[in-house]
Amino acid sequence: MRKLFIGIAITTILLTVFLIYNHKQLPTKDGVFKITENWSPTTEEVYLVRKIDREWLTIFRNTHSIMLGRLEQNWLGFWVLKDDNEVEGTLASTHHPPIQEDEFTWGVSLAGEGKPSYYFGQIINPEIKKIEIETQKNFFESALLIISGQTRFFYLKLDGEVVMPININGYSETGKLIYSTIKPIKED
Template identity: 60%
Template sequence: MKKILLWLALIAIGLTAFLFYNHQQSPTKDAILNATKNWSPATEEVYLVSEIDGEWLTIFKNTHSIMIARLEQNWLGFWKIKDELGKERTLASTSYPAPQDKEFTWSGRSNEDKYSYYFGQILNPTIKKIEVETEKNSFKEALIIRTGEAHFFFAKSSGKLVMPINIRAFSDTGELIYSTVK
């Protein structure tokens, strides 16, 4: 009987140590590749895994698109791609490869009208600031994310998308370079 109790205690201690260790780990590029291993088309490159404004985000690409996703740990401590509603999906994506005659690529998506996401790849290196219209005549500055040679922007707002989607790009001197709404 003592051996059984000892084994149960050792298993409980081992499981607790495993869970504690896993929950202390930050996500890695390998965690993203593992979370998307069954996706089709397969993930080709992970550009970013970073904590931004208290949330873990990742940017990765496959043969057709570049995506931004939110990361969340499951009860075992493994990182999974989940939106704020707990669904396994990305926040937004943009086309890949990007057309060379554009200033930036972008997309907007609403998550059951609770959150809106604006995401894109900046192609023109003179663009230093992006603003997104999140409410009628109200603009929010998007987060610019630099990952080596690639540059992206991301903005999140409460509520549904404002139509038409108005995204403005500016130079470092404040000159308007491009606007999606003329």
């Protein structure tokens, strides 16, 4: 009986140490590769893993898409990618590679009623220094610019409905409008 008690105590202590150790680990780029190793197409590059607004986010790409994902720890302390429906997945994506004429690429994720929407994209034109997104009729919010090496992205989480048509504007450092997803109407 004593051996059984000692065995249970040792197992409990080892499991506790394992859980504490795992829950103290921060997510890494290598971890994102591991999480997505069975995805098709496979992940080719992880641009970043960073805590933004109390959430761990990652930006990574395969041959066709650049994706934004949220990293969460499961009860064992292992990192997983979860969408807003609590299943494995990403929050938003945009196409890759960009077309040469693109000023920026973009995508919007509409998770559903009561869930946030995500604006996400890659800034191609080096002259674009600011991105603003219409989040309410005639009201724009600045997107967060994320720099990873030579690659720049924008990101905005919106707790509300997406205004249609989607209006994303890119501005120069001096505030000059360089590109808008809504083409201006030409006057004759």
